[in-house]
Amino acid sequence: MGVAGPRDDFRARQRLVSLVCAIAGREAEPGGDAAAIAGRCRMTGRRSLALIWRWPALLAALSVFGLLAALIGQTGIWLPLSWSALTIPLAVAALCIVRNRD
Missing domain, CATH: 1.10.287 (Helix Hairpins)
Known part of the structure; x- marks a missing residue:
């Protein structure tokens, strides 16, 4: 398992959006890297x-x-x-x- 690092820290506005994004990413890239898919599905900030x-x-x-x-x-x-x-x-x-x- 190892020690938790900064990449494992899910602060506010950095959580995964939904599984739909991950599923769409897997369909688009068969055998794609899960970390790359998760990186694209993160919310980056709040909208006014x-x-x-x-x-x-x-x-x-x-x-x-x-x-x-x-x-x-x-x-x-x-x-x-x-x-x-x-x-x-x-x-x-x-x-x-x-x-x-x-």
């Missing part, structure tokens, strides 16, 4: 709330704008603005779903 919620907040604001634009004006520039503002979040969601399936 602004970084985490930036895109959801932007898509929510765009959706609210699209709904208000549809309510405010039924003619002129408001109609295309509402359609585009409501279509963009749907397109982003569809793109994320397609990318996660691959």
Whole structure:
């Protein structure tokens, strides 16, 4: 077994993310080195709330704008603005779903 060293110390923000990463690493590299796979699966730091919620907040604001634009004006520039503002979040969601399936 031996003595525990610095590489065996799992401080906060240095734990393995999940077994999914290790399984994906093994599938990508048959017979790969477990330490190399574990090294790639470590979390390196915390993300701020602004970084985490930036895109959801932007898509929510765009959706609210699209709904208000549809309510405010039924003619002129408001109609295309509402359609585009409501279509963009749907397109982003569809793109994320397609990318996660691959």
